[in-house]
Amino acid sequence: MIEIAGTIGAFLAVLVVLVLVHELGHFLVAKRAGITVQEFGIGFPPRITSVMWRGTRYSLNWIPLGGFVKMLGEDGDVELNRLREQGLTSGEIETAMAGAFNRKPVWIRIGVLLAGVVMNFVLAAGLFAVALSLPIPIGHGPLTVLSVQESSPAEGRLAEGDVIIGADGRTFERSADLTEYVAGRAGFVVELSVLRDSEQIDVSLIPRSVTQEDRQRGIGPVGFSYEPERLVEEPSTVAGPLDAVGRGTAAAATIAVQIPGGLANAVGGLIGLNPDAGDAMGPIGIAQETGRVLEAPLVSQLLFMGVLSINLAVLNVLPFPPLDGGRMVVVLLESARRRKLPAEREALIYLTGFAVLLALVILISIQDIQRLVTGG
Secondary structure, three states, X not given: OHHHHHHHHHHHHHHHHHHHXXXXXXXXXXXXXXXXXXXXXXXXXXXXXXXXXXXXXXXXXXXXXXEEEEEOOOOOOHHHHHHHHOOOOHHHHHHHOOOOHHHOOHHHHHHHHHHHHHHHHHHHHHHHHHHHHOOEEEEEEEEEEEEEOOOOOOXXXXXXXXXXXXXXXXXXXXXXXXXXXXXXXXXXOEEEEEEEOOEEEEEEEOOOOOOHHHHHOOOOOOOEEEEEEEEEEEOOOOOOHHHHHHHHHHHHHHHHHHHHHHHHHHHHHHOOOOOOOOOOOOHHHHHHHHHHHHOOOHHHHHHHHHHHHHHHHHHXXXXXXXXXXXXXXXXXXXXXXXXXXXXXXXXHHHHHHHXXXXXXXXXHHHHHHHHHHHOO
């Protein structure tokens, strides 16, 4: 029970940090652009406490699922209609709405919406830069087989608990050198030297060729998960702060480019269009993975958080309501039409998008629960 509570607490802490960084981007650019920010909240209501400072309410709320920024005019003309109902004059209404989000030029509104995505990307690049600057734990020694994938070259040849000590008569000090050697022999017979029940045997198999997409889905050349004999910290190869930032940014960009394709495959798998797609991971799966990462070295924790941050950035920029990308599409559509969408139509677009996203989250969460039940 304590372990579960720790996992949930760590997951919520990571979620709050990532979402607050995202919302901070919206907040800073909105303030800089002269938009009236009515509230910056940590967590979601009901409210615990709040304080007013320079025209903005800063609140702490009970539901610890991130945070939010509430800007005047982001809900269309709802505020405008409320002021009219209060009997204010046209001049008073114009003064009150001067800092409204929907009264600002298109480029400013796009900048505000894009700022959250940029902040998550910057956070990811920064986390990667720090991780790459630290000593890296590298696997050394023989590999212990933890599990074997079905329909893989390893099926029927390797078994859980086998210890792989070499390949083709060669031994390797670093675990990665062994796996890279085997991967490079795709299509050819490889003789693995294996310790099984204290007896050394030779296991012949033919590694398969795999793509980067296959690797992202957990498909390897041989098809088994493993644990190295020991982890040895090796010095970072980063030359300095600028090199770290450059490498971190490049890593974030590489992952960002790969995410849309992986997301499309995962959604295709959910709705039955791509049966071979790997399972998507939802909130429950991410929380479970967070618990595992808590036991990993600091480098792994930083990389994990960076990957989550870049995923949040890419997901939010997708042109799908009510995500930031979808809201940008609405802003650009209104600009092209030179008139605002009717409030009812805009609300319907966002409500429909939210319903679809909620359905996807539910489907992915069902997969997460099935993995928990089956131990996958």
